[in-house]
Amino acid sequence: xxxxxxxxxxxxxxxxxxxxxxxxxxxxxxxxxxxxxxxxxxxxxxxxxxxxxxxxxxxxxxxxxxxxxxxxxxxxxxxxxxxxxxxxxxxxxxxxxxxxxxxxxxxxxxxxxxxxxxxxxxxxxxxxxxxxxxxxxxxxxxxxxxxxxxxxxxxxxxxxxxxxxxxxxxxxx
Numbered sequence: 001x002x003x004x005x006x007x008x009x010x011x012x013x014x015x016x017x018x019x020x021x022x023x024x025x026x027x028x029x030x031x032x033x034x035x036x037x038x039x040x041x042x043x044x045x046x047x048x049x050x051x052x053x054x055x056x057x058x059x060x061x062x063x064x065x066x067x068x069x070x071x072x073x074x075x076x077x078x079x080x081x082x083x084x085x086x087x088x089x090x091x092x093x094x095x096x097x098x099x100x101x102x103x104x105x106x107x108x109x110x111x112x113x114x115x116x117x118x119x120x121x122x123x124x125x126x127x128x129x130x131x132x133x134x135x136x137x138x139x140x141x142x143x144x145x146x147x148x149x150x151x152x153x154x155x156x157x158x159x160x161x162x163x164x165x166x167x168x169x170x171x172x173x
Contacts, residue, residue: 028055028141029125033090034116036102041115043122050139051084052165054158057123057133059092060104065132068150073110075155083166087112092123092131134158138165145171 031043046055056072058065069089079085089110091101095118105114117123126135129148136145136158145161147154161171 026143028137028143029122031122031125033122034098034118036105036114036116046088046113046115047141048084048086048139051086052139052162053137053141054085054087054162055090055126055135055137056087057090057092057117057126057128057131059131060097060100061093062131064150066108067152068132068134068154069110070108071150071152071155073108073112075159076111079159079162083162085162085166089114090122091116092120092128094118094120136161136165 028043028046032040033043035041046053054072056065056069058069060066072087076087089105089112091098091114093101093116098116098118101114101116126133131148132150133148134146134150135143138144144165147158164171
């Protein structure tokens, strides 16, 4: 009987530990990243005053990334007006290619914040393996949805999710 009780306690503690780990990784981690001017900032400063936030990991060499970010740019002003959403593009270009990010985005005319992760620390902390990898974050800085890859029309599904998050509604699992 004592063995069964001990096993039950062990399983309970393990389950709580997994739950705590899951809750911890469901928020934006605190990692140093770079601004386009080369200065350092912490990812904690990426905020949107309780409104939805999109963080899109991308690279200049990734065609689907650029297509997704161009598509988001086409809708950004309208989405901001309707939901207050903020888009942050986080380049994973390494130290060799990151100097080209500023001129690249200036040529695209993207109207959202762009930061650099040349060391890959933020990418690893967010478990990003493939780009594009886009996260939807609620007003409490909790990751409520994410997707990799991009196909035309995906932006419509993303916008529906943004509207739900902005209204304080849960997303369907």
